[in-house]
Amino acid sequence: MSAISRFPVPELKDLPGDVRERIVAVQEKSGFVPNVFLALAHRPAEFRAFFAYHDALMDKEGGLTKAEREMIVVATSGANNCHYCVVAHGAILRIRAKNPLVADQVAINHRKADITARQRAMLDFAMKVALESHKVEEADFAALAKDGFSKDEVWDIAAIAAFFAMSNRLANVSSMRPNDEFYLMGRVPK
Amino acid sequence: MSAISRFPVPELKDLPGDVRERIVAVQEKSGFVPNVFLALAHRPAEFRAFFAYHDALMDKEGGLTKAEREMIVVATSGANNCHYCVVAHGAILRIRAKNPLVADQVAINHRKADITARQRAMLDFAMKVALESHKVEEADFAALAKDGFSKDEVWDIAAIAAFFAMSNRLANVSSMRPNDEFYLMGRVPK
Amino acid sequence: MSAISRFPVPELKDLPGDVRERIVAVQEKSGFVPNVFLALAHRPAEFRAFFAYHDALMDKEGGLTKAEREMIVVATSGANNCHYCVVAHGAILRIRAKNPLVADQVAINHRKADITARQRAMLDFAMKVALESHKVEEADFAALAKDGFSKDEVWDIAAIAAFFAMSNRLANVSSMRPNDEFYLMGRVPK
Amino acid sequence: MSAISRFPVPELKDLPGDVRERIVAVQEKSGFVPNVFLALAHRPAEFRAFFAYHDALMDKEGGLTKAEREMIVVATSGANNCHYCVVAHGAILRIRAKNPLVADQVAINHRKADITARQRAMLDFAMKVALESHKVEEADFAALAKDGFSKDEVWDIAAIAAFFAMSNRLANVSSMRPNDEFYLMGRVPK
Amino acid sequence: MSAISRFPVPELKDLPGDVRERIVAVQEKSGFVPNVFLALAHRPAEFRAFFAYHDALMDKEGGLTKAEREMIVVATSGANNCHYCVVAHGAILRIRAKNPLVADQVAINHRKADITARQRAMLDFAMKVALESHKVEEADFAALAKDGFSKDEVWDIAAIAAFFAMSNRLANVSSMRPNDEFYLMGRVPK
């Protein structure tokens, strides 16, 4: 079970240029290639759409902080038992929040995490979207507005939870393996 | 509750050119604009990624038939209680399968639908991906291989179920309303 | 799987007179015999009790409208994944409500249906009876009273949800097949 | 909470003759009136249908023994947390099985009860009908046939589980209170 | 399935002195040896810790009454489908509460039991601890304080529910059989 994926993992040289360039770029930035790039590369059209979607939601400026966006990923991925996403996005969360503890806390039980009341409300809603979105009601929107979330921020919470509902399922089915590097990232003060 | 969405729906004239063109094109082809195009248009980058991903999975040639791809959408959207997707993709399924009954059958209980044994196996797996993807195991892959599914087809089943896990959540949260036209499409012989 | 039932379906001529008469009467009224009559006929005593019970709850004058009674059936049958009841009673609901959309809406997610606030409260309670009746409490009765439901109407909601808890299970176990006619009934304006 | 029901309980003298006669008859036979008769009497048409149905399923000769029929009631009523049915039918089961222990065993966990392998298979199926009837499949029928159950017996198991799915919900909603007499019946050797 | 346990049951003479003495003492007090003593005896160190823990929680003076402590056991053991604990502690509850009905009521659905509002609040909290302890929040503590529970009493409720979460699992896995004597204890006025 130590392969990256149950599905084919192409060699870099066999990939379309734009896919390869994206992978090379992330390698240069991170020092390694997160396996999700390799595990999705056998489907270039899906690869492009996946990362375009991901970037639109996760690298957006304004509104939720980048750490908060990662909190949503880690909390909902924990609820979906997604090994890849909890480990990889847990690492990113630790780095973005500059907090070595919060990722494990949020992944196990966000109710016990060292987060603000506003972040708690954000994660409560994200978990409802992840686990029983058909029960979302006007009352949820009213509560989020009272907590100071703009309509745009509410969409972001929901869209991130929804995107990782997809991502978790892809990772679970393919048995996508997180890189060993992720486990330790952001845990040790530099 | 008769609005298209809980979130802003921009006017066509205010949209980026490529988004507007895509909407105009679907209108010309279908005779109306499915509301999902309008409900996602307030976020052009997400709109582009969403439909690029959708088309890569649903309009693909070879492997699963287009009707089978829609079966996966309808069955999993039923399990997720997604009003928009069951109604809209139910219509598309009726048309693609040239079968006025199968969409309602698959949405309510795919075990009772007039489908082949192979399609039953396909939907069993799609439902597992939709509802408990963390329990997918080697045994599932072995069973699908025995039923004659190629690795590529298995990915397609999983990826469609995963994509609509996202889509269902977006539609549920935004209370996306299916166009009235969908309810009757494909039910009456022409 | 295109048979009417997994259990014996007797010929009309072999049935007790009163059972046959009931079936002939419904055929004359509807133009066809709904399969539930044929699927239950092999047990005449149960057939008689079933339809006596059904009529006492569904054809009652006063209180809930007949369309509202059918809404309860369709919503709870959707929750129980009952293919026969969603399709057959969906048709009756469309006709009684003179609304071609409401049945599909209620079957998939009653929270998104074009119904009144009072009907929403009615269906919320019906779903609680269908899915977790042991948690019904005084507070539920107080809320229903505040929404203007009489004690008799509350009993009707509960009794209809309870009767179809039985009916759904009989249909699911026997794999009772709805007549093809039901799928289109009430969808096309005459 | 010591009333018989949350709904009206009419006086005997105000009831239609046949309903009153049935109640008087059971009182003479049992020495007391089980509260279900009083709790349903405010709806004479439903009362008649309920007991006609009940008797058709529970007092039938041949096939399943009367004790086995009660086992199905007690096991599924336990799963539905139905106070009235577990206590009242538990008493009847003890008497019909001439076994002071089996009712409590079956109500809590039928897997641990002192019953035959055939009865275990019967209860496994009854519980599936009670809790997830939409998953009943041909394989269940094949297994029951192998265990020696006739088609008629399979219908009986399913129909009893279905009837008490209704009955449990009525009792839970009305907070129907079992007579104190039931708790001790069949526990002490005469 | 009439053995006491799926695991070894040592003979009294082969047990360490303190374990044997404890067993002899309970036999003298109760007139028989509850099977839990025999089923755990094959592991003397665990036996000692189990009963030390049990006694610290169940035989404590002050705060919750001994009957209330047993109510917590019976309600949560019912939710965990623990045959041994419902039957054995049901007997003890009947005796301690001097009430022949309350144990069956609490085991099936504590919402319908003849208990005080305070006991109802106690059992609601105990059930939350038993079934979804990760959702316990400050709001639960505030509500219990308002109902007059001291911090020490809240701990007792939680600790008893937690201890029997363990005990139920041991009994379920070992298929621990309650002594026949328990079924009738406390049901008949002396």
Place this chain on the structure above:
Amino acid sequence: MSAISRFPVPELKDLPGDVRERIVAVQEKSGFVPNVFLALAHRPAEFRAFFAYHDALMDKEGGLTKAEREMIVVATSGANNCHYCVVAHGAILRIRAKNPLVADQVAINHRKADITARQRAMLDFAMKVALESHKVEEADFAALAKDGFSKDEVWDIAAIAAFFAMSNRLANVSSMRPNDEFYLMGRVPK
């Protein structure tokens, strides 16, 4: 939420001698006092029983390795969303298994962990004990015997899963906070 517990945490000097000694001993061995010792100390009798039980199960020689015992704790604590136990026992697992990755893997989804087939079977059974112990059957025992587990080892698996069913609930209710030290322990090669 940065306190150790919602319940009183006594000062060392106010504790009974044996309790204080145990705490001092663990501090000397570990370099810090794991918060569970402080959070349980307000109840000395329970403290003594808890740790006696814990040591009997976790420090036992022979049979399951100590790392395997910790795997059971981490997997079932993940399923119970227990923040304290996943973090603290995750640290111990990393150290005992000399593996910096396995704890996160087992906590999120043991099906994807780098463990042996035998350990996988062990954890499957432990999860069944943790989540639905009433469904444990002879077939589970037969399967474990085939995988080479002795009866004593099966008891250990079940007893550890049961003990932490208790422990998880105590930690969840008290909002027990894991020491910051645990998060990093065993992750960095010395």
